[in-house]
Amino acid sequence: MNPRSCDFPGKLLSAYLDDEVSEAERERVERHIAQCTTCRLRLDELRGVSQMLSQIPQETPSSSFRKQLRDSLVDDVSPTRSQSSTKGFLSGLPLGRPALAAVIILLLIVPLAALITGIQMTGRMASDEALLPEAVSPYAEEGEIMTEADEPEEAPDEASEEYIEFAARAEQQTSVAVRATFELEVEDLLAARRDLLQLAAELDLTVHEETLRESVDLQQYLLVLDVPSVSDELRKRIEDLGAFRQYQIQREYHPALPLSIEDVEDVEEVASVSESRLEIIASEPLPPHLDSDSLPGDGFWPMIYSALSSSWHRFGSHVAGAVLWMAAHAVHVLFAVLVVLGAYFVCRMR
Amino acid sequence: MTSKDAELVQQCKLGDISAFEKLLDEYEGKIYNMAYRMLGDRQDAEDATQETFMKAYTSLDGFRGDSSFSTWLYRIAKNVCLDEIRRRQRKPVYHLDEPVTTPTGQIQRQLPDESPAPDEVVVEHEKRRAIEEALGKLPPHHRTVIVLRDIQGLSYNEIAEILKVKLGTVKSRLYRARSSMSAVLQEMELFRRQGVRQGERREET
Numbered sequence: 001m002n003p004r005s006c007d008f009p010g011k012l013l014s015a016y017l018d019d020e021v022s023e024a025e026r027e028r029v030e031r032h033i034a035q036c037t038t039c040r041l042r043l044d045e046l047r048g049v050s051q052m053l054s055q056i057p058q059e060t061p062s063s064s065f066r067k068q069l070r071d072s073l074v075d076d077v078s079p080t081r082s083q084s085s086t087k088g089f090l091s092g093l094p095l096g097r098p099a100l101a102a103v104i105i106l107l108l109i110v111p112l113a114a115l116i117t118g119i120q121m122t123g124r125m126a127s128d129e130a131l132l133p134e135a136v137s138p139y140a141e142e143g144e145i146m147t148e149a150d151e152p153e154e155a156p157d158e159a160s161e162e163y164i165e166f167a168a169r170a171e172q173q174t175s176v177a178v179r180a181t182f183e184l185e186v187e188d189l190l191a192a193r194r195d196l197l198q199l200a201a202e203l204d205l206t207v208h209e210e211t212l213r214e215s216v217d218l219q220q221y222l223l224v225l226d227v228p229s230v231s232d233e234l235r236k237r238i239e240d241l242g243a244f245r246q247y248q249i250q251r252e253y254h255p256a257l258p259l260s261i262e263d264v265e266d267v268e269e270v271a272s273v274s275e276s277r278l279e280i281i282a283s284e285p286l287p288p289h290l291d292s293d294s295l296p297g298d299g300f301w302p303m304i305y306s307a308l309s310s311s312w313h314r315f316g317s318h319v320a321g322a323v324l325w326m327a328a329h330a331v332h333v334l335f336a337v338l339v340v341l342g343a344y345f346v347c348r349m350r
Numbered sequence: 351m352t353s354k355d356a357e358l359v360q361q362c363k364l365g366d367i368s369a370f371e372k373l374l375d376e377y378e379g380k381i382y383n384m385a386y387r388m389l390g391d392r393q394d395a396e397d398a399t400q401e402t403f404m405k406a407y408t409s410l411d412g413f414r415g416d417s418s419f420s421t422w423l424y425r426i427a428k429n430v431c432l433d434e435i436r437r438r439q440r441k442p443v444y445h446l447d448e449p450v451t452t453p454t455g456q457i458q459r460q461l462p463d464e465s466p467a468p469d470e471v472v473v474e475h476e477k478r479r480a481i482e483e484a485l486g487k488l489p490p491h492h493r494t495v496i497v498l499r500d501i502q503g504l505s506y507n508e509i510a511e512i513l514k515v516k517l518g519t520v521k522s523r524l525y526r527a528r529s530s531m532s533a534v535l536q537e538m539e540l541f542r543r544q545g546v547r548q549g550e551r552r553e554e555t
Contacts, residue, residue, distance in 0.1 A: 011518075014525035018499070020506045049528045049535070053500035056478055061382040065396050069378065070371060072400060073407060 006038040013043050017050060199237055355419040362410055370407060377420065378403070380502065381427045387497045388431040390486045398434055402427040417511050424504075424512045428494055435490045484534040492527035499524055 015021045016029040033040050061069075326333070355376075361369035381402050386395035405426050406413075413422055485493055498509045510520045 010529065011521040011525040014528055015506070015521045018506065020521070045532045046525070046528045049532045050500050052477075052481060052535075053496065053531075054503065056481055056501070058379065059383045059386040059392075059395070060379055061396065061399065065382075065399075066378065069374065069400055069403065073370065073374075073403070074367065 006036055006042075008032055008036065008039050010042065010046075013039060014046050017043070017047055356415060359410065359413065359415070359419055362407075370410075373419070374403060377423055380420075381423065384424070384427055384497055384502055385431055387482075387485060387501050388428075388490075388493060389434060390482055394434060398427065398430045401430045405430070421508055421511045424498070424502075424508075425514075428498075428512060432490055432494070480535065480538055484531055484538060487534050488527060488530055492523065492530060495520065495523045496527040496531060500528075 012021065012025055012029055013033075016026060021029065033043060355373065358369045358373050362373070378399060382395055382399045385398035385402070386392065389395055389398060402423065406423055413419070417425075485497070488496065494513070495509060498504050498512065499506075504512070506517055506520050506524075509524075510517050513520070515523075
C-alpha cells in the first residue's frame with residue numbers, strides 16, 4: 001500500500017480519473033495499471049476520495065442571509081456606484097463651479113498622467129533593455145512571451161517550453177556557467193531531498209544549495225543547482241520531485257533573466273527570492289562578442305557600480321520620458337485648458 | 351463566457367442593479383458552498399460570500415471579460431477565503447475545552463449545540479463530519495484545488511484559470527491533495543477503530 005513503492009507519476013492516475021488525460025496518456029495509464037497492483041490500489045484510493053467528496057450534499061445559504069446580501073448590496077454599494085456617474089457630487093453646486101473644478105482637475109491630472117505614462121514607457125524600454133545584453137537580444141522577444149505566460153489566455157505549458165528552449169539556446173551560444181534555481185512544492189520534504197540527492201548523483205550535478213521550507217500552507221523546496229545545460233530531461237526529472245512553483249536560471253554575466261512566475265499571488269515572494277539570488281557565480285572568460293565594459297565584472301566594486309549606474313539610468317529616463325510626453329502633448333493640453341477656461345468664463349458671464 | 355452572463359454583466363455596468371441580482375441568484379449558492387468547504391464555518395462562509403459579491407460588484411468596471419464571469423468570481427472568492435485563512439492564523443486560537451477565566455473564577459465555556467436534528471441519518475452525518483474535518487486539515491492550497499474539482503465540479507482548465515497556474519500544476523496539486531486527503535481520512539479511521547479520541551491522545555503525550 002505504500003504509494004512510493006511505484007514510480008509511476010501519480011498525477012497521471014489522478015487526471016485519468018477525471019478524464020483529463022491525452023489519448024496517449026490514457027493508454028499509458030491503462031497499460032500500467034493492468035500489471036501494477038500498487039497503482040491499481042492507488043487509483044482506487046484516489047477514486048474513493050474523489051467520489052466521497054462529490055457525494056457530500058451542497059450547503060445552501062439561509063434565506064435570511066440571502067436577503068441580507070441583497071439588502072447590503074442596495075444600501076452599501078449602489079450609492080458609491082451611482083456617485084461616479086454624471087449626476088454625482090457636482091450636481092448640487094452653482095453652474096460656474098463645475099467648470100472651475102474641471103480646470104483644477106485637468107491641471108492636476110495632466111502632469112500626473114504624463115508622469116505615469118512616461119514611467120510606463122521608459123519602464124518598458126528599460127525592462128526590454130535589461131532582459132539580455134545586446135548580443136543575445138534576438139531572444140528578447142521570446143523572453144517576452146515567457147513573462148506573459150501567467151496570462152491564462154496563453155497556452156501556458158507551451159510558453160514555458162519555449163522559455164526552456166530559449167534559455168538552453170542562449171546558454172549554448174555563450175557557454176558560460178549556469179545556475180538554475182528551482183522552487184518546488186513537495187508533498188514530503190525528506191523524500192524529496194532523498195530523490196534529489198539520487199538525481200544529482202545520477203546526472204552528475206552539483207547541488208549548490210538546498211533549503212527546505214515548511215509553512216502552514218506550503219511545503220517548499222528551494223533548490224539551487226549548478227547545471228551544465230538546461231535540458232528538457234533535467235526539467236522533467238526535477239518536476240518529478242514536486243510541482244514547480246518557479247524556475248530561474250542565472251548566468252555569470254547577467255543575473256536577472258525573466259522568472260517563470262506560475263502563481264500570481266506569489267509575486268512578492270518570487271521577487272524577494274530573486275533578489276536574494278543576485279550573486280554572480282564563478283565565471284569563465286566572457287565570450288568575445290559581449291561588450292565587457294557594459295557588464296558587471298568579477299568582484300564587489302564593479303557590481304556596486306553597475307547596480308548604481310543602472311538604477312540612476314532608470315530614474316533619469318523616467319523623468320526624461322515624462323518631460324518628453326508632456327512636450328509632445330503640450331499643444332493638446334494647452335487647447336484643452338483654453339476650452340475649459342472659455343467655458344468657465346461663459347458660465348460666469350450669464 | 352456564457353452569453354447570458356456577459357449580457358447581465360453589461361447591464362450591471364450600465365447601472366442596472368437587478369441584473370446583478372440575477373447573477374447573485376445564479377452564483378451565490380456555488381460561492382457559499384465553496385466558502386463553506388474552504389472555511390468550515392457557516393458564519394465565516396456567509397461573510398466570505400458577502401465580501402466576494404461586494405468586491406465583484408465594486409470592481410465590475412475592471413472586469414474586461416477576458417475570462418468568464420464565473421471564473422473571475424471564483425478567483426475573487428478564492429482570494430477572500432485564503433485571506434480569511436491567513437487572518438485566522440494570526441488570530442489567537444481558543445481551545446473549546448479550556449476553561450474561561452472570569453473575574454469570579456474559572457468556568458467552562460458554554461457553546462450552542464449545533465448538532466443537527468436527530469432524524470438525520472447518523473452514519474451519513476458521521477461520514478460528512480469526517481470529511482469536513484479532513485478537509486480542514488489540508489493545507490489551504492490543497493483544499494482549494496480539491497474543493498474546486500471534487501466539490502464544485504469544475505474542469506481542470508477552469509481551475510487553472512482561477513488559480514492562474516498551469517494545467518500541469520493543477521494535475522499534480524490535485525493528486526497531492528487527494529493523496530493527503532486519503533491519508534488524513536485513513537488516519538482518522540484508525541483512531542476511531544482503536545477507540546482513541548484525539549483529546550485522549552493529547553493527554554497521553
